[in-house]
Amino acid sequence: xxxxxxxxxxxxxxxxxxxxxxxxxxxxxxxxxxxxxxxxxxxxxxxxxxxxxxxxxxxxxxxxxxxxxxxxxxxxxxxxxxxxxxxxxxxxxxxxxxxxxxxxxxxxxxxxxxxxxxxxxxxxxxxxxxxxxxxxxxxxxxxxxxxxxxxxxxxxxxxxxxxxxxxxxxxxxxxxxxxxxxxxxxxxxxxxxxxxxxxxxxxxxxxxxxxxxxxxxxxxxxxxxxxxxxxxxxxxxxxxxxxxxxxxxxxxx
Amino acid sequence: xxxxxxxxxxxxxxxxxxxxxxxxxxxxxxxxxxxxxxxxxxxxxxxxxxxxxxxxxxxxxxxxxxxxxxxxxxxxxxxxxxxxxxxxxxxxxxxxxxxxxxxxxxxxxxxxxxxxxxxxxxxxxxxxxxxxxxxxxxxxxxxxxxxxxxxxxxxxxxxxxxxxxxxxxxxxxxxxxxxxxxxxxxxxxxxxxxxxxxxxxxxxxxxxxxxxxxxxxxxxxxxxxxxxxxxxxxxxxxxxxxxxxxxxxxxxx
Numbered sequence: 036x037x038x039x040x041x042x043x044x045x046x047x048x049x050x051x052x053x054x055x056x057x058x059x060x061x062x063x064x065x066x067x068x069x070x071x072x073x074x075x076x077x078x079x080x081x082x083x084x085x086x087x088x089x090x091x092x093x094x095x096x097x098x099x100x101x102x103x104x105x106x107x108x109x110x111x112x113x114x115x116x117x118x119x120x121x122x123x124x125x126x127x128x129x130x131x132x133x134x135x136x137x138x139x140x141x142x143x144x145x146x147x148x149x150x151x152x153x154x155x156x157x158x159x160x161x162x163x164x165x166x167x168x169x170x171x172x173x174x175x176x177x178x179x180x181x182x183x184x185x186x187x188x189x190x191x192x193x194x195x196x197x198x199x200x201x202x203x204x205x206x207x208x209x210x211x212x213x214x215x216x217x218x219x220x221x222x223x224x225x226x227x228x229x230x231x232x233x234x235x236x237x238x239x240x241x242x243x244x245x246x247x248x249x250x251x252x253x254x255x256x257x258x259x260x261x262x263x264x265x266x267x268x269x270x271x272x273x274x275x276x277x278x279x280x281x282x283x284x285x286x287x288x
Numbered sequence: 289x290x291x292x293x294x295x296x297x298x299x300x301x302x303x304x305x306x307x308x309x310x311x312x313x314x315x316x317x318x319x320x321x322x323x324x325x326x327x328x329x330x331x332x333x334x335x336x337x338x339x340x341x342x343x344x345x346x347x348x349x350x351x352x353x354x355x356x357x358x359x360x361x362x363x364x365x366x367x368x369x370x371x372x373x374x375x376x377x378x379x380x381x382x383x384x385x386x387x388x389x390x391x392x393x394x395x396x397x398x399x400x401x402x403x404x405x406x407x408x409x410x411x412x413x414x415x416x417x418x419x420x421x422x423x424x425x426x427x428x429x430x431x432x433x434x435x436x437x438x439x440x441x442x443x444x445x446x447x448x449x450x451x452x453x454x455x456x457x458x459x460x461x462x463x464x465x466x467x468x469x470x471x472x473x474x475x476x477x478x479x480x481x482x483x484x485x486x487x488x489x490x491x492x493x494x495x496x497x498x499x500x501x502x503x504x505x506x507x508x509x510x511x512x513x514x515x516x517x518x519x520x521x522x523x524x525x526x527x528x529x530x531x532x533x534x535x536x537x538x539x540x541x
Contacts, residue, residue, distance in 0.1 A: 124478045124494035128451065161414040163451035164478045164494050170451050198381065198416035198423050225377045225417045230483060241377035241417050 036066060042275065044073040046282050050259045052079040053111060055104065063110035071112065078115075078259050079154065079190070079217060080108040085121035086138030087131035087168060094134060097121070101142045108151040115152035115216055117190045122168040131168035136178055139187060147186045154216040155179055156190040161230055172196055172205035179214045191251065192219035192263065194234060197242040203250050210254025218251050220244055220288075221264045232265045236284040244288045260285070289319060293326040295528065299535050303512045305332040306364060308357065316363035324365070331368075331512050332407065332443070332470060333361040338374035339391030340384035340421060347387060350374070354395045361404045368405035368469055370443045375421040384421035389431055392440060400439050407443040407469040408432060414483055425449055425458035432467045444504065445472035445516065447487060450495040456503050463507025471504050473497055473541075474517045485518045489537040497541045513538070 036057045043051060051070055058066060067077055083104040088094045101116075108116050120135040122128065139153055146153055157175040158167035169175050175189045189209055196202055209215045222240030227233045237244050248260065262281050269277050289310045296304060304323055311319060323330055336357040341347045354369075361369050373388040375381065392406055399406050410428040411420035422428050428442045442462055449455055462468045475493030480486045490497050501513065515534050522530050 127496060128453075159413065160451040161412065161480075161483075164476055164480070171453070174453055198413040200381075200424070200427055223417055227414075227417070227483065230414075230480065243380060246380075 036061070037069065040070050040073040040075060042278055043075055046278050048282070049074060050076040050078045050261070052081050052117070052261060053077060053113065054081045055107060058107055058111070063107055064112075067111040067113075076259070077111055077113045078261060079117050080104060080111060080113040080115070081117045082119045083116040083142070083153065084118035084135075084138075084167075087121045087123045087126070087134040089123055089125045094138065098138055098141050101138065102145050105142065105146050105149050105151050109149040113151070115154045115188075116146075117154050117156050117217065119156060119158065120167045120169045122163060122165055124164045128163060128168045132174070132178075135168060136181065139178075139182060143182070143184060143186060147184070152186045152188060152216060154188050154190040156192060156217075156219075157195055159195040170195075171199055171201070172209060173201055176205055176209050176212070176214065179209075180212060185213070188214040188216035190217035190219060191215065192221075193242050193244055193247050194219070194221050194223060194263075197223065197247065202247065206247070206250045206254050210251070210256060215251065215254055215256045217258060217261060218248070218256055219261045219263045220248070220285075221262065229267060232267045232270075234264045234266050236264060236269070236280055237262070237288040238284050248288075289314070290322065293323050293328060295531055296328060297326040299531050301535070302327060303329040303331045303514070305334050305370070305514060305516075306330060306366065307334045308360060311360055311364070316360055317365075320364040320366075329512070330364055330366045331514060332370050333357060333364060333366040333368070334370045335372045336369040336395070336406065337371035337388075337391075337420075340374045340376045340379070340387040342376055342378045347391065351391055351394050354391065355398050358395065358399050358402050358404050362402040366404070368407045368441075369399075370407050370409050370470065372409060372411065373420045373422045375416060375418055377417045381416060381421045385427070385431075388421060389435065392431075392435060396435070396437055396439060400437070405439045405441060405469060407441050409443040409445060409470075409472075410448055412448040423448075424452055424454070425462060426454055429458055429462050429465070429467065432462075433465060438466070441467040441469035443470035443472060444468065445474075446495050446497055446500050447472070447474050447476060447516075450476065450500065455500065459500070459503045459507050463504070463509060468504065468507055468509045470511060470514060471501070471509055472514045472516045473501070473538075474515065482520060485520045485523075487517045487519050489517060489522070489533055490515070490541040491537050501541075
């Protein structure tokens with residue numbers, strides 16, 4: 036995390052989202068302060084969620100872990116937690132979706148008390164078995180509107196949503212209702228050889244990133260365009276070069 | 289193909305869909321007759337489609353190939369051709385979708401003249417880059433209704449559609465409009481390790497096959513429940529055992 040702070044600053048990057056595992060064993064408040072001293076705004080803590088389970092005990096463990104994430108976000112100085120909502124292949128998507136909403140509503144009072152927002156991230160339908168039963172922006176909009184709190188919104192990631200014929204209208208709806216909290220970019224490469232870790236730099240694939248960014252901006256979003264590239268291919272190379280490629284790819288789109 | 293005819297008959301299977309590559313070098317009419325002599329109804333020819341391309345010449349090649357597929361289906365005695373509609377990552381999904389509809393409309397008169405139906409198969413959104421720009425049953429319904437021919441309908445595959453929160457209503461709509469031509473089953477295993485060839489036997493995964501079958505039957509479908517399991521894992525084993533597992537799995541769901 037310290038290295039990222041230095042390198043991001045040198046590369047002109049102005050924000051960072053922090054994955055929770057990198058906070059383990061660190062003084063969280065000091066870690067946040069150090070990142071801010073590098074000129075970085077801490078956009079979000081990644082990740083909460085994983086609410087559904089056939090086991091009630093497991094659902095309680097998930098809620099407790101999300102409450103802990105609220106503490107971490109508050110200590111770090113992150114405005115929001117991104118929720119990978121979860122799914123359990125042992126039960127229906129309908130039940131998992133109900134448990135997700137219940138889980139968010141259980142965590143919400145504590146999030147409000149700590150001034151931390153919860154961002155539902157709809158995930159690509161190829162993750163519907165275990166990672167998220169919320170698979171379209173329409174579903175995320177429905178859920179956020181049903182909960183109806185200023186502290187619950189949505190993280191929209193082009194990788195998960197680009198194929199959706201209703202994307203433009205749902206982004207418009209999301210912005211109009213004040214629910215568009217985060218925007219993630221990367222690209223879909225062809226062929227994709229791994230379902231998790233084969234994302235591309237912006238421009239390496241077929242996602243119309245500029246068009247979608249246009250919709251997001253028309254919807255009133257003024258936050259960061261967050262680059263999120265899980266890639267065994269790019270991770271295997273020199274990470275300074277990867278950072279330079281990210282910056283160039285970001286500017287080109 | 290000859291082996292499948294014998295083994296399917298012995299296993300009590302009553303129908304078969306034929307992939308085009310197995311017709312190469314064979315007398316197609318005789319191949320069809322031989323399958324029927326094993327008590328098999330030839331449900332469909334697989335596959336036509338792949339209409340979109342940034343190249344006009346390539347789009348014409350695709351149309352010519354689909355016309356050839358109509359000849360093959362007629363010779364084989366298959367009632368329909370399943371369309372894997374195609375997509376080109378070099379152009380927008382909107383353009384690809386337009387080219388798909390244009391391609392189908394170009395092939396349609398010849399299909400009608402040969403009494404062969406064209407079944408649009410919506411494919412999972414993870415195939416939106418290269419295999420199909422038609423990714424939901426709603427889109428397929430829209431397209432089939434827009435074309436408005438008794439010779440254009442839809443092949444619904446649980447693998448592609450199970451995650452869709454609008455699935456029940458779109459199956460109902462599809463049946464009500466007379467467009468539900470085919471129903472394919474298999475299962476989604478967790479974890480899925482290959483995006484193409486890691487499908488499961490019915491019951492190995494998390495798709496609510498019985499529930500979806502119920503919706504399909506309520507929508508008036510009376511055709512075959514076609515098992516379609518692309519699986520490196522199952523293909524690597526003894527194929528007689530795989531067939532027995534398929535039959536058992538079919539009966540259990």
